[in-house]
Amino acid sequence: MRRMPYVNIKVTREKEPVTPEQKQQLIKGVTDLLQNVLGKNPKTTVVVIDEVETDNWGIAGETVTERRKRGE
Template identity: 65%
Template sequence: MPYVNIKVTDEGVTREQKARLIKGVTDLLQDVLGKAPASTYVVIDEVAFTDWGVGGVNVEEWRKRHS
């Protein structure tokens, strides 16, 4: 029973994009590991820029510095 947790920054990921991610990950686990789609769980968490850190600062600040 695979469980995959995808975390992305909260940038307006659409329902269609999420559906594609869920299907793609499910298909990949079936193709590579032979896991049954019916027992594969995929969870997508959207994280605010200020709650995701990189290089010692949150993503919002990091992007300001690197744009």
């Protein structure tokens, strides 16, 4: 059974950027996963990646920037 899938991946933007090759791997990997698990037509699978500054990402009540300063 075909389904229409849309996937949004958000990751923090760190000192080592996510390379175009890694983005291509993520997009290919997610599309294959949806096809394998749900039998979806990969032609209509849309994937959008958002890179988010560490100042703009919080976990456990503090920004990732603060956590990185402590080496976490």
